[in-house]
Amino acid sequence: MVYVPGDYKVICDQCGFERLSSECRMTWDNWFVCADTCWEAKHEQFKPPKPLGEKQSVPVLRDEDSYNMVDLDAGGAVDDETLEVTPTPTVAEDGYFLTPETYITGDDL
Secondary structure, eight states: OOOOTTOOEEEOTTTOOEEEGGGEEEOTTSOEEETTTTOOOOOGGGSOOOOOOOOOSOSSOOOGGGOOOOOGGGSOEEOTTTOOEEOOOOOOOSSSSOOTTOOOOTTTO
């Protein structure tokens, strides 16, 4: 090895040979290795994937008031001219819903 001003001797982290610091390179995982024999580029598998751009906007934008959704199975009628809904009150008689008159006892559970 020839003396080079400002250069110093290092030991390669991979092979263990003594080299000058100008003959070595730092790897992606912070190893100081020989530039000609031990250094390898970072493999594509260790690089994070590039995020792909995606459309953030909605293609068709409507107000919520423009939807006229009516659940006719729950009861009610729709006026065809004004599209107004007149709901019919329903009473739970099938025993599925609890009314203020009903209560649960220990035998029901």
